[in-house]
Amino acid sequence: MARFIDRVVLHTQAGNGGHGCASVHREKFKPLGGPDGGNGGRGGSVILVVDPNVHTLLDFHFRPHAKASNGKSGMGSNRNGAEGEDLILHVPEGTVVLDKNGELLADMVGAGTELVIARGGRGGLGNAALVSRARRAPGFALLGEDGEQAEVVLELKSVADVGLVGFPSAGKSSLISVLSAAKPKIADYPFTTLRPNLGVVEAGDVTYTIADVPGLIPGASEGKGLGLDFLRHIERCAVLAHVVDCATMDPGRDPISDIDALEAELEAYTPSLEGDASLGDLRDRPRIVVLNKADVPEAAELAEFVQSELEERGWPVHIVSAVARTGLRELSFALARIVAEYRAAHPRATERRQIIRPVQSAEDSFTVTPDPSEPGGFIVRGAKPERWIKQTQFDNDEAVGFLADRLNKLGVEDELLRLGAQPGASVTVGDVTFDFDPQTPAGADVVPTGRGTDARLEQTERVGAKERKLASRIRRGLEENESELEQ
Structure with missing residues (x-):
């Protein structure tokens, strides 16, 4: 299936x-x-x-x-x-x-x-x-x-010229099956149509597409029933055709109330598309009313009774029977005329030459903010610093030195010093955290050493975080053996 x-x-x-x-x-x-x-x-x-x-x-x-x-x-x-x-x-x-x-x-x-x-x-x-x-x-x-x-x-969202809208079991699928070569599922229970059906109709020298979409019930614009599925597929339809069941036996329903309910849902729904591809709000689309099931005598009488009232609203009205295939030729030509008028009023936009406008890159920008989880620490954010971190082999000292040169050239170290970063403070860039050491001469000429090494990272005169912590404990009297510091 x-x-x-x-x-x-x-x-x-x-x-x-x-x-x-x-x-x-x-x-x-x-x-x-x-x-x-x-x-x-x-x-x-x-x-x-x-x-x-x-x-x-x-x-x-x-x-x-x-x-x-x-x-x-x-x-x-x-x-x-x-x-x-x-x-x-x-x-x-x-x-x-x-x-x-x-x-x-x-x-x-x-x-x-x-x-x-x-x-x-x-x-x-x-x-x-x-x-x-x-x-x-x-x-x-x-x-x-x-x-x-x-x-x-x-x-x-289906692309069609005409969208058939109506309550479930209004005869939309039957109508598209006789107007075109489409073969939708037709049955005598509501919501038979669970997916859009597209058909191609030829009327004179005009060829247009017609879409049969899932049925509508009150509250569809809020998602009830298959309403959103229904409304999504008529956003691109240039013409809306109200298909009304004149033979319904449901209490409280008649052609006028059905159309009013449809119009209320169409007005409540706002298409999500904007720009050239959008056709505007559904309330502004051309309308045509199709009073269906005129093969039933009571339905034919009801259709003739409400026809004049609907025409007063400025909508073309057609009384048809999809089963008996009456009134279909006039309907197909009427739809072709409305579609042709709409196409003339909304010509398809010609393909425009692509214009490339250079946009100033924001990759060089970065921010340095205090680290909320680490007292005295900082977090560096920016497209370039975070990308450079991912490109660096941290098991290679020369690659780490190259990273330091790049960050220094970008101005990261100057910004850290301006914000009061102290030696040994944790600095996080991307998913890597460093100990800030401004004594490392980043940006200076590299002293040639062995491949994969960087002499600046091998300096021993700087005091590491472990030594600074031990010295602090000695000053506070928590450590008595000062020889440990010398080691």
């Missing part, structure tokens, strides 16, 4: 960037070959693309987790790692992308429209790319960045 899924939660994971390579060129008779480590490859991104051949979100219902491939690590001989392959996810036209908080991210309209959901991590630089005047042969490389993770909600 075919299933129609129009709302799914998608969990995406972009690929991680490959690590850079720390390598030195080795060749006979070339003792100073120099660094030749290649860069890591970029991780693959997760991208949504509108595909006209896809009509449902069923694939994401059964496979809600999507992960792109990772980039490959760099290699010696200046060989860069391969980039991860982007994961392309095909979605139907009319898909709306929301974040986990319900905020609109994108309205996917138009074949080929793309949206990057999760961006792949950048690859780490190899030591060949880290060569500078001070570091002629870096003994380290940068690690690749992790790919982005994103959890989004995909909602499908």
